[in-house]
Amino acid sequence: MTAPTTVPAERRRVTVQGVVQGVGFRPYVFGLARELRLTGYVSNTSEGVVAEVEGARAAVAAFCARLGPEAPPLAVVQSVRDEPVAPRGDAEFTIEASRGGGARRTLVSPDTATCAACLAELRHPDDRRHRHPFVTCTHCGPRFTIVTGLPYDRANTTMAGFPMCARCAREYGDPTDRRFHAQPVACHDCGPRLRLLVDAPDGPVERSGDPVAGARRLLAQGAVVAVKGLGGYHLACDAANPTAVAVLRHRKARGAKPFALMAAEPDEIAGLVHLGPEERALLTGMRRPIVLLRRRREVDEQARSLVADGVAPGSPDLGVMLPYTPVHHLLLGLPGDAPGPRLLVMTSGNLGGEPIVTDEAEAFDRLAPLADAWLTHDRPIHVPCDDSVVRVVDGEELLVRRSRGYAPFPVALPFTVAPTLAVGGDLKNALCLGRDRSAWLSAHIGDMDDLATLAAFERAERQLESISGVAPARLAADAHPAYRSAGWARRNAGTRPLRTVQHHHAHIASVLAENGWDGSVPVLGVAFDGTGYGHDGTVWGGEFLLADYDGFRRLAHLAEAPLPGGDAAVHRPYRMALAHLHAAGLPWTAGLPCVDACAEDERRVLARQLELGLNCVPTSSAGRLFDAVSALAGVCQRARYEAQAAIELEAAACAWDGPAPEPYAFHLSEDPDTPWRLDPAPVLRAVVADVTAGTGAQLIAARFHAGLAGAVREVCGRLRERTGVGTVALSGGVFANALLLTACLHGLRADGFTVLRHRLVPPNDGGLALGQLAVAGRL
Amino acid sequence: MGHGGGGMLSAELVRDVFAPAFGGEHLAQLGDSAVLDLGGARIAFSTDTYVVRPLFFPGGSIGDLAVNGTVNDLAMSGAVPAYLSCGFVLEEGVDLDTVARIAEALGAAARRAGVEVVTGDTKVVESGHGDGVYVNTSGVGLVAPGVDIRPQRARPGDVVIVSGPVGVHGIAVMSVREGLEFGVEISSDCAPLGDLVRVLLAAVPDVHVLRDPTRGGLAAALNEIAAAAGVGVTVEERAVPVPAEVANACAILGLDPWYVANEGKLVAFVPPEHADAALAALRAHPLGAQAAVIGACTDQHPGMVVARTGLGGTRVVDLPLGEQLPRIC
């Protein structure tokens, strides 16, 4: 063990920062040091993992070189620093206890899916953790949602209330064991307990027997079961059972919003959706998000029977995830189990817009109207964390909702920021804390209309401050005067400066920051979304900005149309179609689907309302143009969930299987003194002509997508001539549309542009806080 | 335009400009009327200026508003309204017949409200410097001993009652002003509330708060009370009476009926043990026949008004801005 005495020993202290605690990093260091015959120690500190190694110069150098690249799977190494220290001649290499205190520079790992080794134990009849619903090790399991403080030790997790049995303690203390210092380690003897309760007049009543087997029976009978997962409760039902799906949809008052599914294996759904290698990798990876998968056009009877029509009516995609906790694996059945539902609907256990329910008492109370039974356990969830939602666009991941598996891992910034809190937007809120070169984007919090969401926002903010160690000295918020998030920032800023950041500027800054753009030169930012407050008091959302982090100039935008009745127009796309026809000077001809969808009374008042401009804010929104075309083409007249009309228009376009559609043409007016206007009037005229001629919605939708992508390409080309800027950044919720994003990427690249797009930060308002942070916090 | 909307901007103007400039402890209370001790008598005193367009609308006119608005502000302090002053600002060239009709309506409204117009003033401004007719009224009334009604008295546990359906006046005025036809005629609820308050106080002397939800509607009234008293207000969404024709008009226009003005309604905060008596007293009066309990005060979320939705959700009800801007991205 000791270094040969003839060779002069060298000793170096190595500090590793990143996600290096609770991920098996110290045993890994221990193994590497032993392999290289080095002595010294390794320890968790609030600075990160610190190791001192002593031995032959070459061995010490090898240690420093291999430490980062060979780190264990859950570790994310951000930096490795080493410095010489005086040799001490230790006898061996040891693992020392964690040391707290000091500034916090270490990171908490996101929650991750059950690893292969744990899964094998779960399935093995002779293993002592056979069918143990909480099997976990240093390479998998809960982290973020159970951490109550740092350093990451059992006492600072919600496992503190479960003293380890002797056998678990032995594994926990053995550096050569996979469970060495795995904080959530447990077994049948000492771990949390699963319980099944069923609804009864006086409250939930516990069922005896195997809780999982009981839950599977209930699911097979068509029941809705609330299942406690990592970051909150799901409501589960058998996806193949149309009645169960309809009951769940009705109880959640969810309109037509698609439900996510859980499948045991990717192959279970291979007959229903297109599965590329990227999709398979996302499904089976350790983060386990909901992956949006394009449905197959032709589906055979057998595959069709797996998923009731009510699961995702009108959606071009199915959202699918694979089991990520032992409970999920058990629920879908281990090999040899009695048959049960093959695909489960797994939707967040909450009421629309509210945060996901995490607390058992709350679950019994608030989910009582929604669930027939509860499969629950007594390991507390410290912070809620919804499922993340991703899709693959142009061969790369695109986050639609960034939460479990991703949060709270920070985004690395290409510049330094002051300690800053950015509060984000009002819908799909996520907040962001930044310091130095890191930005901690919180998990998805929800819609700020809701009192429960405001409370969750405050909890998330406190927890993120505690795990990041950022004490914000500045705040950033959206410029919208009525945003509740901005109101919260105003109330809580105290003496700290609060900067408001224009909505679309924040979107563009968000995609720049994610791409490591240093900000030394501006880009052409294309920000397409539903609604954002513009500096001129109108509502923006179809913007071409010359932007860097410091500021922006509005170079071009979609021509405005009135938004009659504000949010009423958003909920009723036919109103948006009529408003766009009005703006384009086109008549409301009977027979057009949007005209027929509007009752005569309403149409009469709407006409007057538009004529007077009564409660009609002008908007350049691209999202609202999607709504208008969707209604005009007869695809969607009422939006019962956010962006429904646009999503269904994308679905229609994807279903077009004819020859390449001829793009609709916009008109670009290039006034030298004011922002250029990209007028959709010719598009509306062409859509009306197509509808009148009996052209199908699929072709209309395809022509519209091609037309808008073509317009983006054309406007960027003309703006490059004017500004000399050759980099385009695409952001805003409209760019969650895979068809549009792909077409824009290909078109712009073909024209020689460098294109920056989102990957790990959502293009929608879930990514807004990162942009606000970059603008307001940058030093 | 935002500063007259009764919303956040107007509240800011009063708080940041007028209150500091005028000083005085009574103004600092920011009630609809001030209650003053005058030689041993407790006098409620209030003033308001009426700039409504059009001057005549279904169910009333600017004359009715000028009386009822001021009388109701007095009544919301628990006062028995007694005397009014009346000032007219006329734009040169305004039709004299119009002025006469307004004056008649004003006189009739005063008789109905049981108050006397005892002093007045008329000014004429150049054509183009006014908008036809503006009317200002001030009023005084007597507050009975022991009656202490002001927004600051809202307490957690208080039950919140509204005296009838909301949103009628604002929609009635808007429909004629903008020429909107909703298929049915909607008439203003404009009415004097002195007598309704009298019967309420006879049944329940310890009413904590009264408020007439005029500009900014129910939402503004509840927010002002929540802020003034530092309490939370929780409203059951389904309990708030909204006439079908108002709901329909609001849906078409994209307005929220809780933010639409009323001129003949009151909101009462009463201790829970008196809630039944208060509701019964209101319902026994023709102007309160459709009174309803809509919510309660809480020590949760101080300063905030929260609506509980039919699904058990909790929607934050903000103080309205001058204009409703969309928030959906």
Ligand SMILES: [Fe+3]
């Ligand atoms: Fe946005």
Ligand SMILES: [Mg+2]
């Ligand atoms: Mg007044």
Ligand SMILES: [Zn+2]
């Ligand atoms: Zn594992």
Ligand SMILES: [Zn+2]
């Ligand atoms: Zn154990």
